[in-house]
Amino acid sequence: MIFIKHNKHEKKTEKIITSRPERNARNNNPLFAFLVLLCGIFGLLLYFASIPGVYFEKAPVYAAAAVWCAAFAFLFYRGRKYFYIASVCAAALVLLTAVFCRGLLAAQIDYLSDALTGAPAAEPPSVTLLVLAALPVISAVLPPITAAFGSIAPIAASPLIIAAPMLGAEKSAPALLLIAVSAVGSLALGSKESGGREKAAALSCALLLVLIAVSAAFVCPSVDRLGELTNAAEGKIFRFIAEKTGRSADMVQGGKVSRFNNYLTDREQLIVQITRYPKEPIYLKGFVGGDYNKGEWEAADDTSILNDIQNKYQNNWGILGITNTYSSLFFSMNLNTIDDTIPYPASMSVRYISSEGKNYYVPYYSRVDTIYVYGGYRFQYYEKDDMRINWNNVPRMYEPKRDQCLNLRAAYYAEAKDIYTRVPENRLPRLRALCEGKEFESLAEITDFIKNTLNERTEYTQTPGWSTPGGDPVEEFLFDRGRGYCVHYASAAALMYRMFGVPARYVTGYMIEPSDFERQKYGTYNAALKDKNAHAWVEIFLQDYGWTPVDMTPPENGETEGEIYPGYSEPEKDEPNGGINLNINLIPKNRGESGTDIQENIENTETAESEEQIRDYAAYERTEKPIRTAAKIILPLALLIAAALLITRKIRRKKRAGCRAEFAYLLDALNAAGVMRGYDGTEPEFCEKLSEALPEADPSALRRAVAAVMTAAYGKNPPSGDDNAFAIKTCRGAVSMIRKSMPIYKRFVFTIKNIF
């Protein structure tokens, strides 16, 4: 709009005092600036190299970094014109590299993306070319940015420093030190005044180093205590939030292996009532884990296994169907075994307190009795000690059923053996290395090995600290932190069992100690389960028990004394497979070896399908994923920067234009409201029309404001400060009135339009 032309000289005429640029402004000493820059770049490279899965050739990269840094620092501070030429040349060089080596660069971006998103390869491929290509860009960009905005260096360095543990950069201390020194040096150098900047920057860096040394002397011996301090604070916040949001009543969740601390709220979640006081802890399983991937167990899908079996054998599973037959198989066999020492099964009812029906908790060796009794369900169950199945000693009339159960058990095991021994070995390189080459003769030896490994390497705590988002929580638990709680013990044990070819599953649910039960008036026993009863354990498949809990979690105050499967205490009699060959491989399992003939047909077709899926996934991971990941980061960042620039520019322009900008805004508002279209403020009758359009406004104020705007736009001298301020205030008030009179959608459109 012509009326609102910006007057370049306005500011000069308004302000009688201005700061004068220094005639002989002293530039930074290029040598010192170079050192600061070099510190920063070397820090970045060291930081980069300390991220697990990132590898590059050190010698050429550090040499190139030094050369680029030196060139750009000296050119920037001593030959600005050549600096820009060199920057353009460097950009061209990077572009050429990108064009001619795009395949290699794309692959390296792919590797890097994998490393940063927590899927490092066992032997990380080199990303040297990528780093070499990035170096000139970083070296060219840093000097002008730090010279213009001294504060940007520490602002940029802070997230890097804070993100180090999240990226798993355990050995990044020297890198962080260099980055911090460079940031502080840049901050002190960035001061536009020329009062001993280099000296101050050098002293600041030295001071920082001294403070870091002093801090290290105090902090290093008490890292755990400080960690406990943060845990205490975090725990309080967690409990407060859990109480306020009602999450404390939520029951045991799914198969995610926690990367955080475990805080208990002591809130009751479940009521269990039994008819007989237990002799041993009772395990109620809620979630059963199948495949393990990136720190999470997928739910085990027994139904599909049983459906496959049903399709294959076309057997008559009776009224219960194969699923229910299987779920109560071992209970029924124990119930029908002729043995006077086996007691009558106990009864258990489970009742929810708040979050009804979220999970379904089942005791081992049980059969569903009634569903939805008093807001829960009821089982008949045996304790482990009461399980004495004798497959050959059942009533004659039960023998056909027994044979059917035997076949079902064999078929199920044949399927489960492959499914529940799957381990993503490429993602668990350290665990694979730990188990590789070990040869055991029995399940007891395997269990011993697992138990000893956990005892030697780990320590039980509810607050082990956080594990890195990209890393594997089980590997970190075993090899880095050495601290964890039940979910970590159970996951590690399940994976190790599987590594040795023993079908094992991760289970979460509740463990109820006998002491948790209280005798009730009618002879029953009740236990109110709190989150302290929530537990995770591993289950293995035994021939006379089916899936049996194996608790590898040590008690909080002692060494491992967990629940061990039947027969473990007598290794010489350890024949858990009984009459059926469970085909346990006691050496690390070789993929592709099938167990039974039943398996082979399914396996051949499934393997082909899964290989294709894996190829597709690999292709996706190689091509689309890095691009999407980069896009996810770069696009929002670019949008944010653009928005910030836009807003800054707008504010600056508005400030410079003074009352004219507000008047332009008023004209826009009038146009948007559909009032006084075509007017631009120069019309003689403008004030009159405006007063008519805005009856609430003071006509004399409007006239004065318009006169001030006219003076600003066309006058020889700008309006006085008071007039300018008055005009701004009046225009704003008028816009506010117009906005109020607009319909909502018009107001919204006007607001959005105004933003851009």
Add this chain to the structure above:
Amino acid sequence: MKKILLVLFAAAAFYLGGAYRFTPLLVFAAAVVLLLPVMFILSRVLRKKTDVRFARPEYSAEKGSEAVVSVICENGGKLPVTRCRADISAAYPNSKPSKIKFQIGADANSEQTKEIEIKAPCCGLIELKIEKLNVCDWLNIFAAPKKCGAVCHAAVYPKEQEFDLSLAPSQGMSGFAERPGLRGGSDTEIKSLREYEHGDSARLIHRNLSARTGELWVKELEKQADFIAELYLDMSGADNAEPQKISLFYEVLSALTAGLLKNAAAVRLFYKSGEERRLTARSRGDIRAALLELYKTDPKSFGAAEAPSGGITLGLDCILSRDGKPIKKFRSKDFDAENGVLEI
């Protein structure tokens, strides 16, 4: 802002360091926590030996031009001061001050000078004051306030112009101590002849010589030692007048005095500041000295100098009058146009 960011960084680093049991992060958090008091103390230490002042107490400029004022940061300590933030204000009397935030630093045991520009739109005295001074630490986290009352003045003089006065001998100026004929001619002794310069009165052109040589020559007249012009000033209301109004008054006064000086050996300016006072100008330099004297006088004390009968008075509203009768009213927009022959 930096303080908040640093505290947030320390808190985040401590929390994440503790949560991940990541020693370097805990060390950084502790170092930042230590850095804050160290920088706070540093800013106080630097403050002790640092001072900011103006290089000179007085500056001068011509209206419409720029005056350059030097500001000195003096650091008597052994540590460099990278940043002192000073709020400097500049204001004419009776006007709102214009302020800038000024930053300066100085190396150890040294002085650093930086300059500020004063734009002078009006005649008068601009007072420059360092209102607030903060000495920052090296990382610019803390700023220690320091008392600083440094003041300097910039006198803005009118442009050098003069009215071409035509004083009729019959009327004369009763304010003159003596009244010789001022028209030039045979009764006035010619001191010398010189080439015409811009601004010379047309009356002084030596027509015969100019006609003969083809170039303009002007006569320089011998002034009488006892020939003194008197001008009475009425500056009442100066304490409430806008700077632009006072500026015009000073411009008229300057041009009038310069014009009178062409015809008289001296000009006496009578004004009232509590009591009757007078200033005498014998040269252009004296005019500026007289103006400075007026600039420095408290505007509230100004009044109207009593002119004798037939005396010429110049009022603050730029009306030249004799015996209360206006002779001429000067206006800002046609001040240049009025710079012709003024018949009084």
